[in-house]
Amino acid sequence: MKGYAMLKIGESGWIEKERPKCGPMDAICRPLAVAICTSDVHTLWEGAIGDRHNMILGHECCAEVVEVGELVKDFKPGDRVLVPAITPDWNSLEAQAGYSMHSGGMLAGWKFSNFKDGVFSEFFHVNDADGNLALLPKNINVVDACMLSDMVPTGFHGVELADVQFGDTVLVIGIGPVGLMSVAGTNMRGASRIIAVGTRPVCVEAAKKYGATDFVSYKNGPIFQQVLDMTDGKGVDKVVIAGGGVETFAEAVKCLKPGGKIGNVNYLGSGDNIDIPRVEWGVGMGHKQINGGLMPGGRLRMEKLGALVSAGKLDVSPLSTHVFDGWDHLEEALFLMRDKPKDLIKPVVKLAD
Ligand code: NAD
Ligand code: ZN
Structure with a gap:
């Protein structure tokens, strides 16, 4: 599969990688739209989390499920889902203590484009699918849905x-x-x-x-x-x-x-x-x-925040000032976030309707 990766601090580009494997509680998803974050800029150009080699970037998207592990109960291939930027391990002691975002260590609930490949890719892996994904409400479009990954919860x-x-x-x-x-x-x-x-x-x-x-x-x-x-x-x-x-x-x-x-x-x-x-x-x-604090992830929160947008109580559309069509524009969108023209709030790349 193709993915857009940080090659090293300050260098990025498209690479080929093996499609991730699906564990028993996991899901493999395909992005429907992805958004660029200030944190992608911190990671790639400022080396804020240290050097990373050939790590696929991105942690804001909505997606379609393409595969689920045998223990996943509530999601199936074809489901359209909200994907939080933070995907904790819900059976960890930190989660039991009320700090799921630190499951496995300080900030370790932040996995995409930090400890593992992110979502700027044909396919990506979600741990604990039942705990972390939420169904995408039908009346939220794929661009707005990306704002629920990180901007709204944070x-x-x-x-x-x-x-x-x-x-x-x-x-x-x-x-x-x-x-x-x-x-x-x-x-x-x-x-x-x-x-x-x-x-x-x-x-x-x-x-x-x-x-x-x-x-x-x-x-x-x-x-x-x-x-x-x-x-x-x-x-x-x-x-x-x-x-x-x-x-x-x-x-x-x-x-x-x-x-x-x-x-x-x-x-x-x-x-x-x-x-x-x-x-x-x-x-x-x-x-x-x-x-x-780091934003809390998790299905319950995603469902509740999604419900706010779905019910018309929160309009996130003013955030997506620059919307592109297709993976070919991903790099342009990323560079735009780095250069921050005056009229930019968020760049989003649409991959499906
Ligand atoms: P952004 O860079 O688009 O917005 C930050 C704004 O602060 C900019 O408009 C900038 O002009 C302004 N600013 C700069 N210096 C300032 C100052 N001295 N006083 C007031 N404003 C100043 O970034 P964003 O996407 O809105 O994210 C904000 C921060 O949140 C970033 O540091 C980002 O990495 C972080 N973040 C944290 C989490 C989390 O879970 N805690 C998640 C996502 C993003
Ligand atoms: Zn983000």
Whole structure:
């Protein structure tokens, strides 16, 4: 089979590989559409997870099942499915402890294009098919379905980690596709005021649709100063971090009211330490929590998030700004994500209807 792979850090291309084997609890799937992620860019060009040789890239797609193992109960060849970016081992101790995304070790629920071949391929392998796949609702198109692999679950997880409550004032730092889904999730959770940090017009427009009420540009000086000015010096109840670097944490702590919570889903690709400002952290006694997490995968979550889109409560279509037809355009879509033109949110490659 053909797959688009990272050959080494900074180099990629199409390669031939053997079709993956299906274990008793597994499925082999064929993508119907794939989306490119910022993490593919971190992996390939920045070497963020270390060097990988001939590893097929990609972890965002929807698919058709072509083969299942003999112990798989709920899926069969021909089923159209949502595929989460994170595919935990559900019988692991970490999953039993409530942290399935770390099954087998820290972040080890992230398998596609990390520990094994990803989804930019004619066929790909899914472990624990009953635990990880979900049927694709009939009224969700294949492009929108790709947003359910990673963008929706990650953006929403940031909202869970920040523990957004009715009436909260919430700051969302970074409004790329993940941050936009954090804005949408924050709005659904009943926040009163949503202050979004970002500048690109296409993202600002989308953030307004998803419920952002105020905007701050990190290019206009420290975020915390602008946020304190906008809130009469009080600050915000919660912060979701979905962009920026290690320096955003100090800003976020300074923006928070006592008792506030930070939910981080941003991938910190560089820097050794995160600075927590002593005084603004209440000299150690401010009850300001910092939670950071990898998105949870799993069938239940996929079914629930799919149901939100299917029921018309969440419109993910504004995210897919660039849609291509056919594998021939995959490389172009990937390079587009690296180069991030101003009008881009997500590139998607459609392979079937
Ligand atoms: P993105 O690069 O499209 O969006 C990030 C946005 O943050 C950009 O628009 C950028 O301009 C903005 N930004 C940069 N510096 C900033 C600053 N100082 N303050 C505020 N905004 C700033 O990426 P994305 O696809 O939206 O993903 C966001 C992050 O989430 C990435 O780091 C990605 O790797 C990570 N991620 C995490 C998980 C997870 O499970 N936790 C899953 C997927 C992606
Ligand atoms: Zn992704």
